Each structure stands twice: as C-alpha cells, then as structure tokens.
Amino acid sequence: MGTAVHMELGELNLHMADEYQESLKESPFGMESNSGALVHIAKVSLDWGKKDIESSEEDGSRCKLVLNVDVTGMGVYLNFKRVESLITTAISFQALLKSLSASGKRTAQSRGGRSSKPSGKGTRFLKFNLERCSVKYCGDTGLENTVVVDPKRVNYGSQGGRVIISVLDDGTPRTASIMSSISDECKKLKYSVSLDIFHFTMCMNKEKQSTEMELERARSMYQEYLEERSLDTKVTVFDMQNAKFVQRSGSLKGVATCSLFSATDIKVRWEPDVHLSLIELVLQLKLLVHHQKLQVYGNECKEDASNMKDTDQKKEAPSGSEHLDKHKKRESIFAVDVEMLTISAEVGDGVEAVVQVQSIFSENARIGLLLEGLLLSFNGSRVLKSSRMQISCIPSTPSCLSDAKTPASMTWDWVIQGLDVHICLPYRLQLRAIDDSIEDMLRGLKLITAAKTAQIFPMKKETSKPKKSSATKFGSVKFCIRKLTADIEEEPLQGWLDEHYQLMKNEASELAVRLKFFDEFISKASHCPKAAETVDSSQERQVMYNGVELDLQNASNIQELRERIYKQSFRSYYHACQKLVASEGSGACVEGFQTGFKPSTARISLLSISATELEVSLTRIDGGDAGMIEVLKKLDPVCCENDIPFSRLYGSNIFLHTGNLAVQLRNYTFPLFAATSGKCEGCVVLAQQATSFQPQIYQDVFIGRWRKVCMLRSASGTTPPVKSYFDLPLHFQKGEVSFGVGYEPSFADVSYAFTVALRRANLSVRNSGATQVQPPKKERSLPWWDDMRNYIHGNITLFFSETRWHVLATTDPYEKLDQLQFVSGLMKIQQSDGRVYVSAQDFKILISSLEKLASSCGLKLPSGASGALLEAPFFTLEVTMDWECDSGTPLNHYLYALPIEGKPREKVFDPFRSTSLSLRWNFSFRPPPPSCESHLPSSSSEDSKVVDGTIYDSPYKPENVSTVSPTLNVGAHDLAWLIKFWNMNYLPPHKLRSFSRWPRFGIARAIRSGNLSLDKVMTEFFLRIDATPTCIKHMPLDVDDPAKGLTFNMTKMKYELCYSRGRQKFTFECKRDPLDLVYQGLDLHMPKAILDKVDSNNVQKAVQMTRKNSQSSAVDRIPSEKRNNMGGCTEKHRDDGFLLSCDYFTIRRHSRKADADRLSAWQEAGRRNLEMTYIRSEFENGSESDDHTRSDPSDDDGYNVVIADNCQQVFVYGLKLLWTIENRDAVWSWVGGISKAFELPKPSPSRQNAQRKLHEENQLDPKSEVLQDDISNLTSINHKVDSPSHRVETSGTLSSPSNSAKVKNLSFPSIVTNGSIDDSEEEGTRHFMVNVIEPQFNLHSEEANGRFLLAAVSGRVLARSFNSILHVGYEIIEQALVDGNVEQIPEHVPEMTWKRMEFSVMLEHVQAHVAPTDVDPGAGLQWLPKILKSSPKVKRTGALLERVFMPCDMYFRYTRHKGGTPDLKVKPLKELTFNSRNIMATMTSRQFQVMLDVLTNLLFARLPKPRKSSLSYPAEDDGDVEEEADEVVPDGVEEVELAKINLEQKEREHKLILNDIRKLSLYSDTSGEPLSRKEVDLWMVTGGRSTLVQGLKRELVTAKKSRKEASASLRMALQKAAQLRIMEKEKNKSPSYAMRISLKINRVVWSMLVDGKTFAEAEINDMIFDFDRDYKDVGVALFTTKYFVVRNCLSNAKCDMVLSPWNAPTDWGKKVMLRVDAKQGAPRDGNSRIELFQAIQFSFISPLLTLHDEHQAKIDVGCTLHM
DSSP: OOOOEEEEESOEEEOOHHHHHHHHHHOTTOOOTTTTOSEEESOEEEEEEEEEOOOSOSSSOSEEEEEEEEEEEEEEEEEHHHHHHHHHHHHHHHHHHHHHHHHHHHHHHHHTOOOOOOOSOSOOEEEEEEEEEEEEEEEEEEOOOEEEEOOEEEEOGGGTOEEEEOBOTTSOBOEEEEEESSOTTOOEEEEEEEEEEEEEEEEEETTTTEEEEEEEEEEEEEEEEEETTEEEEEEEEEEEEEEEEEEEEOOSTTEEEEEEEEESEEEEEEOHHHHHHHHHHHHHHHHHHHHHHHHHHTHHHHHHHHHHHHHHHHHHOOOHHHHHHHHHSOEEEEEEEESOEEEEEEEETTEEEEEEESEEEESOTTTEEEEEEEEEEETTEEEEEEEEEEEEEEEOOOSSHHHHHSOOOEEEEEEEEEEEEEEEEOTTOOHHHHHHHHHHHHHHHHHHHHHHHHHHOOOOOOOOOOOOOOSEEEEEEEEEEEEEEEEEEOOHHHHHHHHHHHHHHHHHHHHHHHHHHHHHHHHHHHTSOOTTOOHHHHHHTEEEETTEEEETTOHHHHHHHHHHHHHHHHHHHHHHHHHSOBOOOOSSOSSSGGGGOOOBGGGSEEEEEEEEEEEEEEEOOTTHHHHHHHHHHHHOHHHHHHTOOEEEEEEEEEEEEEEEEEEEETTOSSOSEEEEEEEEEEEEEEEEEOOSOOOEEEEEEEETTTEEEEEEEEOTTOSOOEEEEEEEEEEEEEEEEEEOGGGHHHHHHHHHHHHHHHSOOOOOSSSTTOOOOOOOOOSOOOOHHHHHHHHEEEEEEEEEEEEEEEEESSSOTTOSSSEEEEEESSEEEEEETTEEEEEEEEEEEEEOHHHHHHHHTTOOOOTTOSOOSEEEEEEEEEEEEEEEETTSOTTOOOOSOOGGGOSOOSOSSTTTSEEEEEEEEEEEEEOOOGGGGGGSOOOOSSSEEEETTEEEETTOOOTTSOOOSOEEEEOHHHHHHHHHHHHHHHSOOHHHHTGGGSOBTTBOOOOOOOOOOHHHHEEEEEEEEEESSEEEEEOOSOTTOTTTTEEEEESEEEEEEEEEOOSSOOOSSSOOOOOEEEEEEEEEESOEEEEOSSSOOHHHHHHHHHSTTOHHHHHHHHHHHHHHHHHHOSOOOTTTTEEEEOSEEEEEEEOTTSOHHHHHHHHHHHHHHTTOOOHHHHHTTOOSSSSSOOOOGGGGTTTTOOOSSSOEEEEEESOEEEEOHHHHHHHHHHHHHHHHHTSOOOOOHHHHHHHHHHHHHHHTOHHHHHHHHHHHTOOOOOOOOOOTTOOOOOOSOOOOOOOOSSOOSBOHHHHEEEEEEOSOTTTOEEEEEEEEESOEEEEEETTTTEEEEEEOSEEEEEEEEEEEEEEEOHHHHHHHHHHTOGGGSOSSOOEEEEEEEEEEEEEEEEEEEEEESSSOTTSOOOOOOOOOTTSOOOOOOOSSOEEEEEEEEEEEEEEEEEEEOSSOBBOOEEEEEEEEEEEEEEEEHHHHHHHHHHIIIIISSOOOOOOOOTTSOOOTTOOOOOHHHHHHSOTTOHHHHHHHHHHHHHHHHHHHHHHHHHHHHTSOOOSOOOOOSTTGGGHHHHOOHHHHHHHHHHHHHHHHHHHHHHHHHHHHHHHHHHHHHHHHHHHTOOOSSEEEEEEEEEEEEEEEEETTEEEEEEEEEEEEEEEEEOTTSOEEEEEEEEEEEEEEOOTTOSOSEEEEEOOOOGGGOOOOSEEEEEEEOOOBTTBOOEEEEEEEEOOEEOTTSOGGGOOOEEEEEOOOOOO
C-alpha cells in the first residue's frame, strides 16, 4: 500500500509574537493557551496515504493517494494590526518566492533542460472537514466631519450637451458636508464582523477534475459598539443553511466545466452602516497593500506596472475573428438550486425592502433562472408577487442576411415568462417618498464613499479609458405572462363595510318579511273572542313548535319565537360570512384600528387591471437618442417648431398581444373596460425637457445610524417632469365599457390613492420632525385637465370589431337591469392632443325603460323585446377641445426655461394654466358608406315602393328589410326615462359628485388648490347633431293608441347648439358671466309625417306578451292581422296615413351675447367637414309636379334673416298639413304623452298635504296679517281704462274693493294711477316667431265627403312680452296732502310688476278651396302647385280644387295682462283683436256644407278624452283614476286628499311586496325545514325562502284588491268633489279675468252659387265689434257697420238690390249705418243682468218701400238675462 501518515493535534494556537510577549509580561504566572490567539484550533486530524477508490475505468488503478484533513473547532480572531502583520508577512514571502522562482528559471535556461511534466502520481484526492469555525474581525470606523466635492452632471441636450457643474453661482465650490449624528467627541465607532461556519466539508478529485463542498450552516453577524462593552446594534448580515457546491469537468461537447450550487435557505441583510464599515476596511487594506508593495518591490513595481499596461493595450482590440474564436471556446455551465432566498435591506431612511424567493432553479444560470414564489415588499407592504417566473437570455435572430454575414458581436434577448404576476399598490404606500429616499441614500453613500476614499487612499485617478464594446449586446426584452394583475388595494374598513352591508341587506329584507307575517299571525291569534272560551278555542291558540305546544297568549312564548327568527337571520348571515374567502392583504395595515377588518378576495382591490396570455416585446428605437427625438418631432409639432432640447430620453418599440384585458372597479357588476384578442405595434417615448441649472437648496440625509449628509439638491418644482409620447394603434376583437354616477366615489378613492403614492413625504425615522426649507411657492399647482395636457401626448387609436357600452341609470354600481347601452360593430377611437374622433358601424342605443316599467309591476320581459332606441348604420363623433391660456400658445407644454435662457422662469404653471375651454361635439349619423351598400337592400330615390303588389310610401317596409338610414324609435315612456337618466347623470346626488370633499376616516381634509373648476373654465360649448337621412318613429305602449305608427321622415336633420359666456378676454381673475344658451338651430330637409299602421311595434308586442291570460293569443293575433291587411289590399292611396310635409323647416335662436365670428367659423367648419350642401341647391332643380315640388328658400322675402335678439325663430317652407279626425287624435295623443314626459315630477299626496298644512300654519303668522291689513286699507278713486284698441267710453263709478283680510280679486285700475315702464312698448321682448312660406292646410270632412283647403302665400306668428313696474297708491298720498293728514302718508310706496304677453298671427293672401272626395277616389290629396317667381302669374289651383275664398290678408292678436304681488292679487286682462281688409267668398251649398262640417265636426269639435298615463306599464288590473276629474277638483279638498293618501299607501305596500318577492327570489332556498301538519301555523318561523315567497304572493293578491278599492274610493271622492265644484261655479259664476275683444273687417263679400252661377250676394263694409269687460265683471259691447248691401243676382230679378244704404245728409252727422250698444252688469247670485241693449239703424233703402218712406229706426231695449 505504500507509506501512510497519520497526525493529530490536540490544540493549536497561533499568536502574534509581540502580543504574546506582552501578555507574558503582564501575566508572570502564565496565561491560557487560547487567550489572545490569532488562530485557535481545538483538534486537527490529518491522514495521508494510499487507499482503495472505486473507479469506473477498467484499466485504471484502484489505489490512489488520498489526503484527509479534519478540523474539529477553529477560531480566527483578527483586527487591523493583525491583518497588517499578516499582509506584510505574506508580501514578504511572495517576494522571496518570486526571487527564488526567478533564479530557478535562469538556471534551467542555462542548462538547456526541458521542463518536467507532471507524473500524475501525487495526491489525487483531497478531503477537508471543518466541524466548527468562527472568524471574527474587530475594527473601528471614523465618524469625522468632512467636506467633500459634489459636482453635478447636467445634460442640456441640443443646447449645450453634457456639462459638469462644480461651482455655485456665487463662485464657491459645490460641496457636501458629512457629519456625525452623535456628539462630536465620539470620532470612532467600534464594530465587529463575524462569520460562523458549521460542518463544512470539501472533497477534491484531481482525476475527474471535480470539487464538492457541503456546508450545514454559515452565519455572519455585524455588531457595533459605541462605547466599551456596550452593544448598540447586532445585525445578521448573512445566514445560509445546507449549502452544497459541486464542480466537474464538462462531459458534453463544447462544455468546459459544470457547476452546481444548492442551498435550502439563504438570508442576506444589507445596511448602510455595514456597507460603509466594510468599504473603509477595504480602503485601509488597499492602502496597506499599496504601501507594502512600494516598500518591498520599489522600482520593480513601476516597471511591472508599465509592462502590464503594454500587455493590456495589446489585448484591448482583438480582431473580429478573435471574437468568433472566443465564442467558439468551451463554455462553463453553472446550475443553481435554492429553496428559499430572502434579501432584506435598509435602502433608505425609513424604507425597508425585502425580496423573497421560495425557489430558484437553473440548469445554466448564464441562460436563465426559474423563480418560484417571488415576493417584493417595501416597509412590510407587498408590491410584487409571482408564483412562477422564468428569466432567460437567448440569442436573437438576425433581422436580415447582411447582419448575419457581418462578424458583429452576439445580440441577446431577455425573456421574462410568468405564470401569474400580481403587482399591487398597497393601501397608502407612498411610492414617491420611497423613491426619493432610495435616491437620497444612493447619493449619500456615493458621497461618503468618495470622502472615505479621499481621506484614506487619495490616489490620483487616471484618465478614464473609453469603454470597450462588449462582446455581447443587449437586444430586446420580452414579457410572456399567462396572467398579469395590477391593482390598487382597497381600504380594509371600506371593503369590509361594503361587502357586509350587501350581506346584511339581504338578510334584513328576509327578516323584515318574517317579522311582518309573524306579527300578523300573533295579532290574529290575540284577537280571538275571550268571552266564551271553550276547549276548542284554547286549542286554537296552541301551536306546535319543535315538538312542544306553545300558548300564544303567553308573552314569553311569543318572545321566544321572535328571538328564534332573529337567531335564524343571524345564523344565515354567519353562514354567508363563512363562505367568504378572506384575503391575505398586502400587509399595509398590520397595526391600528383597521387591522381587524379582513375583506374577501373579491373586495380586496379598489381598481384592478388584469390581462391573460400577455406577450410584450420591447425593442430599441433605431438611431438611439437621435431616433427618439425624430419620433417626438413627428408626434409633437411644438417640439419640431421650437427645437426643444431633452436631458433624458427613454423609449422603445412595443409589440403587444393579449387574450383578455379587463379593468375592474371593486366588484361592480360591469367592468370599467374589458376587451379580447388585443394586439398593438407602436412605440412609446418618455422624455424630460432640458432646462437651465435649477436653484439649489440644502437637504439633510441620514445614512445609517451614525452619519448625516448635508448636500445640495434642486428646489422642488424646478425640475421638468418626464412626459409620455405615444404612437399606439390598439386592436381588439370585442370591447365592453361601463360607467355610472355610482362610480364617482371610486374614482375619488383612486385619485386619492395616486395622490398619496405620488406626493412628497418625509419617511425618515431619524429626522421625522424636521421640515425641509423650500422656497416660497409662487403659484398654484395645475388642475388635472392641465396635467393631462402637460404629460400625455401623441396618438392613441383603439380598434374594436364590436363594442358594448353600459351607462347605469341608477346610483347603485351593482345595478344589472336599469341601464343605457351603446352597441356597435366596427369601431375606431382616435385620441390626439385636443381631439377625440370616434367612428362606428351598426350603431345602436338600447335603454331599459320598458324593462324598468315591467319590473315595477312584477313582470319580466323576454330578452330583446324592447328593441333599439336608435339605430344608425354609420356613426361618427368628433370632440374638439380648444384651450386658451395667458401665454397665448396653449399647445406649448414645455413650461420650464430652456438652457439658452440661462435662468429659471418666474412663473412656470400660470402661463400654461387654462383660462378658457371651447368644447365642441359633432355627432353624425349616416347611412352605410358606399363600400358597405353592396350587401344592403338598394334604396330608390322615389317616395314609394311596390311590395307584394301593394304600393307603399318609403316608411312602409317589411320586417325583413334591414334599416339603411338612422332611425329613432321613441315613446313617451322612453323620453321620461331619458330625462330622468340625464338629470341623474348631470346633477347626481351631491355627496356622490363631491365625495372627495367630505371628511372621511383617517384622511385629512385636503387644502383646496384654488384653481377654477372645469365648468368655470369652459367658456364655450358647441353641439352639432347631423343625421342624413332620418326616420323618427313613435312607439306607444298601448296597442289602441291613436298615435301608433306615427313616423317622421326627413332627408337631412341638423341640430346645432351653442352655450357661451360672451365676448371677453378671459383671465384667471376675471369675472365670468354664466354659461348661457346663445345659439340654437334646427334644420329639417323635406320632413314628412305619416301614420304607418302597418309597421310592426316591438314594444306593443312585448306589452301584449306580458299580459295575463292573453300571452299566446296576443302574440299570434298581431302577425295574422298584418298578413290579412297586406294580402287583401292591392293598392294603397298615397294620402293614406299622410299627416304633414314641408320642403324645409328651420328653428333659429341667436342671442346678442354670442360671438358671431366664432359661431360663423364653427358653422362653416361644420359645413365643410360634413360635406353639407347649401339649401338652394336642393330646391333649384325641382319640378312642378305634386310629389317633387320643393320650396325655394330664396323666395322667403326676407323671412330667413335671423337677428341676434334671443328670439326663437321658426321658418317653414311649403307646409302641407292634412287634418282629419284620425290625425287629430294621433297628434293629440302624441302631444299629450310628450308633455307628460317633460312634466316635472310632483310630490306625493302625503307630502303635498303636509306642505299645504305647513303653509296654512305660516299664513296665521301675525306679521302677514298686519301686511294684508295695510294693503286692504288702500282706498281707490274712479278710473277710466284707456288703450289704443279701446274705442268705447264707459261711464259709471267703479266700486272700491272690499276690506278683506286677504285681497284676492282686487281691481287693478282702482289702485294703480301711475307707472314707470322699463321696456319699450314697440319692441318688448321677443320669445318666438314662426314664419311660414306658402302653407296649405287640408281639412277633411267625413260627412260631407270633401276637403277644405286653406292656403296662404306667407304667414307669421310672433310672441312678445312687456314688463312694467307700477307704483301703487299715489291718490292716497295726494289726498293726504290736500286734506293735511300727513300722518297717513306711508313711508314706502308699494310697487307691483305688470306683465303683458302678446301673441299675434298674420296671414298674407289667404285663400280657400274645396275639393270633393267622392268624385275621383283615386285622385288622392289635392294641393296647390308650386309657382316660382320666375314663372308667369297663373292661377294656382288643382284639378279638383274649387276656390271659395279670394286671396285676402288676416291679422290676429291675443294679449294677456297680468301682474301683482304675493300679497296683492289682481285679475288678468285678456285682449283679442282680429283685422281683415277684404274677404270675398263664393260657394255652393255643397261647398258650404263641407266648410260647415269642417268647422263643426273637425275644428270646433270636442277633443277626445285624455288617455291614461302613457308613462306606466299597461296592465289589465290597473285602476287608474280619470284625469279630467282631477283637473276640475281644486287642491285642498279634505276627502280627496285623504283618498289620495290612502291610495298612495296601498300603492306603496304593493310595491314593497313586489320588491320583497324579487329580492327573495334571487337567492336559493337554503333555510327552512319540512313542516309538519301541526307546525303549519308557524311557517314564517320555520319555513324557507320559497315558503316566504308563496306567502308574499298571497299578500300580493290582497294588496291588488286593496289598491283597487282605494282607487275606486278616490274616484268616487273626485266625482263628488267635482260635482260640488261645478255647482259652486254655477252659483258664483264670475269671470276670472278682464277681457277685450276687437274685430274689424273692412269689406266682406259673400256669394252663393247654383250651377256655377251666383244667385245672391251680401257685402258689408267697415264692420267693427268691440267688447270690454272690466275687473268688476262689467261688460260693454259696441257693434257698428258703415255699409251693408244685399243683392239679388238672378237674371230675371225685378230689382238687383234687396238692401242698400242711403247717403244721409251731412247735417245728420252719422257715419255709420248700424250701431248696437250693450252693457252687462256685475253678476249677482250667479246671474248677470243686461242693463242696456240699444240698436240704432240709419239710412237704408229697401225695394219694398218707396222713397218717401225713408225713416230712421231707433230701438231701446232693456232686459235681464239669467245665465
């Protein structure tokens, strides 16, 4: 076997010689062997010899030379002195060995011998075993106060490049002060670093070239001693367990070595004090080695250094072939397997960071790592978490063949793959403060390290060499994540409360239902008769519960059952809580009040963004910084124009693919945003503007526990932010977006979360109370909209194949039913600076108005039954935002001073702060573009179509024909729902919109920024809606609604709206006028209204399907009727269903406040962008036919001129109206439904009653009585009423008003004697004006078989108002002055406002025709043809039209005077005036019959009975009250009020039962047990939810009956009150207003025809009728006629004059032929007396009398009429 050596050493101590001698001197009696030893070894065992070793080689020798070394215990104790001695000794030995090796080499070279090769017979195996080892170093570090140079590198971009600033503005060097945070007396800090090793084993096999090392545990401790023997800190720097390292030679081709490192647990701790202590130690050792080398080697060291430089220079630039050869060398493989890795560090003052990995595995660490259980946290709050993540480095493929041929360096791509990655923003984690603290820590460490280096090892730095290009280059970064989630953590208290509120709400509703039924059951049982109690009655009061009979007369039993219900409800709530999966949270709330609140996993996040199958690739932008600047210039024109320099640029090309992308707010019903199959290829650049050198301030930064650095930093607010520039086209397959006013508190929470995360804060634990000295803030921060303009730029485009938008109609964010939806096909959304453009195909708007009505009645509609509100094949929306600011260049967002300016700007934000916003919305609804028309049915330009042999107008389309034009399907219930929806979204509950301003738990009230709100900044709002063509269909709920099928068609519709604050220069401090409506315009081209009874109505189908007992019959009946109607009719007249049409219809309203230039520019831009044609071009090429006649707007004779007087002007060209009974009923029903939809909601009857009683109590206040007495004491004198139209002088004395407590019917002339009128009597205030050009009204007569056509050349309707301020009681003052009663003069003269409303109608060239309908049934409607101005004057008549009235002018005016005060009520005055110059009528008896039938049966006929409310869901069991009775009955009738309140209570109970049924039906029946026969009575206690629902349904039947009874009782009360009201009116009949009627006709001619010839004619000239009724109901009438002739036009008449006037002598003085005077007295007891009736007739001649029988007739008649 050979020689074997075995050696054991019991104890080995290595001492320093000088220390050992000194210790011997100090201890003459001896000392311990290991005291003060440098190295102490307890036991060493050494074995060396040959041993049998198992070998895989067959011919190899099994006996190898092995060396085993076992060390039981070892300790190494070092300090700087000992290390210095060791290094000195080591360098000396190194020099000695070097000299010996050099002499040996020279001897060998002189001998010429060859070098011997290793024999391979030496020691082949080495085993080293170390049981315990401890290495400890004790030293000290300096805490001296020093000053170090602190230069700052600045990049001025294209205006200066990179510059180092080392001198301040005052010329002093830029330095930083390093100070000790403890007393100045302590200059040194002692510390110790120890390393403890347990059971270390190393095996080395030289034959296999393998090395194995095993370590059970290794731990390193760092301790600091501020004073002797007092431990201040103790830190575990490193702790590793069960580590193993194996290295072997590579067996694979191309692999040199294979290494494996594994460990079960590794913990690493980094602290700045440890770092600085070790840095100082390294610097001291480096200085020591340097000095020792200089002493030992002398000049040889310098020569060696120069030789080393030469060799380095030769190795610097290898050729390309050498690069390739280098890569072809055999590589090494390093495998890693770590079960747990924890790295913690104090990365800043008050910032703790922890990185934890549960498993690290890699077969080759150079290629990639597999991480499992990755966790990153700051200050105990988890920020990043991933269950599995793989980081790989792979070579990238060359982009082209040329790149592959060039011998360039290898490019590597980093690929990060993750199974699931969760990024979390913990609750109230201040990320900005953490980033600032880390940045300050790194900078402070750098300064302290530089100071230590300058103090310990001040060697001159050699000139920096240019960096060598690396052999490997960085290519791209790819992220492949199966599921990525980024969320904002919810406040634990908020999340817990929201979640448990929903649970408790469900249980509370069930509990309320159980208690309600239980109380009713107990009440019935307790009201059993007790007088004759028998055994049977006592048994009836016994109930069985849990096998025990309970007596319901016992209060304890009742209480027990009640407690059972409560316990059962709580148990259900407890089980529901147990089903919630509690979330672990991020760890942000581990202390304080919110620690105990643990929301579930579904409610842990406030805002979450999740993506599945996410693949993101980031590549460099070609050209580096220059390429990124080119991208910026393309995306931002301001950057290109001003050549903006940039100091920092980060950018990359982005290639993105994702499966699903979702943005969720809390656990709301709908996601905020969701999309599928997303992809993107774009680029993102982050750039920071270069600025001049910023002002500097001093900042104290604590580094570790013992040091503080006072260094300079830029003042807050002087560093430009990093802005983002996007060029991202995003494509998605399907998108979903939701919004609701209930989201706004969540948005406030999200804003607050980002505010906390991004605000500056002091996280220091060593300097928490100190405040940084900042320069005074000169200006406010920017609002969020200016921040968006400042930070976000570029183009972002979204493409969707289909979208669905949800806008909730309630404040509940968990709402599922009540919502407005936008549905579209292909959609494109493009966002750029100041502009948003949206285009969509197959656009639809769906609302839930019908579903809401059905749900309120407990019904459920089938899916898709309601249909779409709006359908448009093509939809576009363009939103333009034009901002104005003080700088005048709102697009220039580079706010900070440029480097060439040399100094910072005084104001940074104020010039950019928005002072004005012009917001423009342009909506456009179009038919499909030409590219899409191939698959749509072709549309003809004609008005009619032939389908199955039937001629239809354009609206008559079969159901299978798709809509090719924008169509609006709307009913009254839809309008009411839309109004409610708009009010809720525009003006939501106050606390929802201002949620962030209200105090909340743990959140300090934020100081208001002082900025203007966005509604104040907005100075202009423009809205344009353009639809070409347009179809509007009325969708009533009732099947028998007369307005069913009402359809409006128009070739083009345009609506324009403008709100403005006026023309002024807006500044931040200026006074702003309110945002008022200054312009409103509506243009309708060729509108046409018809009644399409054949068109299907989805709404009515849905209503019929939900009615009881008629579901099957209703659905099957409607289509069959339609088929019968369509099959039986072969031809429909073109006038069937016709209502009205016109060529052009406009509405204009223009205010003086509008900016005419900006308004006209906006209108011109709209015409240019939407390719609108002028109105003239549409009508110039019209034909003379009936169908295609168009009115020329140029023929309006100046009517189309719009004046900026805020008057709403309406222009109608070529109006044609067919007025029949059917059309009248349809219009009346449609207008009634629309008016009800726009009515303001009325308070409930109970609230009205309470308000009325409160008002009556307030009226009993003594102050109000005194005021009324003062007014009633006013005396009046006689007054004469004069007006321009009043021509009758009334005599008599008007009685003064009665002195009543409350003045109701006070006479206005008796108290008003003088007034000052503010408005001009000629102009007044115009409200609206209607100009009609060539109107035609076709009035249909059913009985007379004819139509009466009334036409005019033009017409005008004008409404004006006049306001006056009148002073009351001047006569009292004058009378007091005359009588000398000065004491009676009141101190204040009362004033009263007097308003006059005027409504006037003017018709020019009015003429009338009559057309029979029984002559030619196929003739259709007869209209007057269009005659252009250029054509000759011809008679405008049709084939069957017969003229009955010659053209004449008519003028009509209606005036209403009204005034008064709350304490002084005056009757209104009404005036009616009619003037016409010349009326000539010629008609036959048939024509007269048609006209009379039209007047009696159509125009003056009684309107149909008002329909019941069209806003409620029609049902068979409705007990609606007659509405006309409600109008007759006044408010305040006690019986009616009580009946209404009773009905209101019944309806409320009915709704509550329906609501309970709906709530309990949503959840499964989990509670309750099967009931026995004896426990049936207590079903509400032991039964489940299904049992409760059955009980509620029985209650619902009872509630319906009660509601019907209450409705019937209310109807009876209304009828009774109405009858009493009518009787009271008849008894005290008195007009409620004063009235004037004036009728003046210059000439009236009436001719009667027989067989086309005139046989009689009557003519009246200057006919005047005036009627005046004053405020005391005294009426005076006057009728005069100047000329009256009756002619006999028969051919054989003896005399043609039946009655003719006679010219009276001039001395008679009479100017009239007939005069009638009448006077009506004041009513008494409901009767009005005729006090005067006088008829005077002058000068007429009758052929029956001779000329000598001329006489004058005078009749005085006095009579009394009983009304």
